Amino acid sequence: TQLLEQSPQFLSIQEGENLTVYCNSSSVFSSLQWYRQEPGEGPVLLVTVVTGGEVKKLKRLTFQFGDARKDSSLHITAAQPGDTGLYLCAGLASGTYKYIFGTGTRLKVLA
Amino acid sequence: AAGVIQSPRHLIKEKRETATLKCYPIPRHDTVYWYQQGPGQDPQFLISFYEKMQSDKGSIPDRFSAQQFSDYHSELNMSSLELGDSALYFCASSLGLAGSQGDTQYFGPGTRLTVL
Numbered sequence: 001t002q003l004l005e006q007s008p009q010f011l012s013i014q015e016g017e018n019l020t021v022y023c024n025s026s027s028v029f030s031s032l033q034w035y036r037q038e039p040g041e042g043p044v045l046l047v048t049v050v051t052g053g054e055v056k057k058l059k060r061l062t063f064q065f066g067d068a069r070k071d072s073s074l075h076i077t078a079a080q081p082g083d084t085g086l087y088l089c090a091g092l093a094s095g096t097y098k099y100i101f102g103t104g105t106r107l108k109v110l111a
Numbered sequence: 112a113a114g115v116i117q118s119p120r121h122l123i124k125e126k127r128e129t130a131t132l133k134c135y136p137i138p139r140h141d142t143v144y145w146y147q148q149g150p151g152q153d154p155q156f157l158i159s160f161y162e163k164m165q166s167d168k169g170s171i172p173d174r175f176s177a178q179q180f181s182d183y184h185s186e187l188n189m190s191s192l193e194l195g196d197s198a199l200y201f202c203a204s205s206l207g208l209a210g211s212q213g214d215t216q217y218f219g220p221g222t223r224l225t226v227l
Binding site: 030031033040041042043044045048088092096097098099100101102103104 | 115144146152153154155156159161166167169199201203208209210215216217218219220221223
């Protein structure tokens with residue numbers, strides 16, 4: 001069974017601070033996606049990373065896929081209250097057509 | 112732009128009843144995924160369909176079944192409902208199988224099922 005562990009599980013920070021969320025596994029994934037989910041709504045895709053070592057930037061968000069494609073990180077610079085939400089990573093399980101979601105990181109940014 | 116439509120948005124059922132959840136993918140999307148998300152949990156993959164055929168299966172109970180129809184909409188049928196089935200059920204659609212170019216999953220707003 002391929003599992004994705006996210007850390008930290010909860011994070012409460014002040015506006016303007018930087019943070020990093022980690023998504024780790026002992027398994028290799030063909031690709032990995034990051035989502036943000038608001039309460040009562042479906043997850044919204046932020047980025048897909050495919051190549052080991054790949055780095056993608058989306059405004060204040062920087063995503064990195066590990067060289068071995070077993071882990072990923074999401075770094076947010078100068079967090080804003082609007083960044084508050086549940087951040088989920090999801091990996092495409094090898095040899096399947098399904099995405100396995102990580103355990104989630106609940107971020108709260110205080111004004 | 113059109114998004115994934117799920118109906119109903121909320122559903123309340125008694126134990127042992129049946130429920131049918133519907134998902135209408137984004138136009139031209141040929142792949143549909145179903146996920147179950149319990150309170151405070153991450154989404155758990157249930158089942159997916161590509162071109163009306165099951166493409167993969169996850170932790171879907173035997174009491175549940177699903178299919179994708181000729182117009183690409185999908186229905187998740189749940190029988191002998193249990194209290195533990197209470198959750199948010201999300202449908203997502205994509206163009207092409209997971210792992211293919213353009214396989215971005217777009218999630219619907221979810222159906223909140225409450226079993227009493």
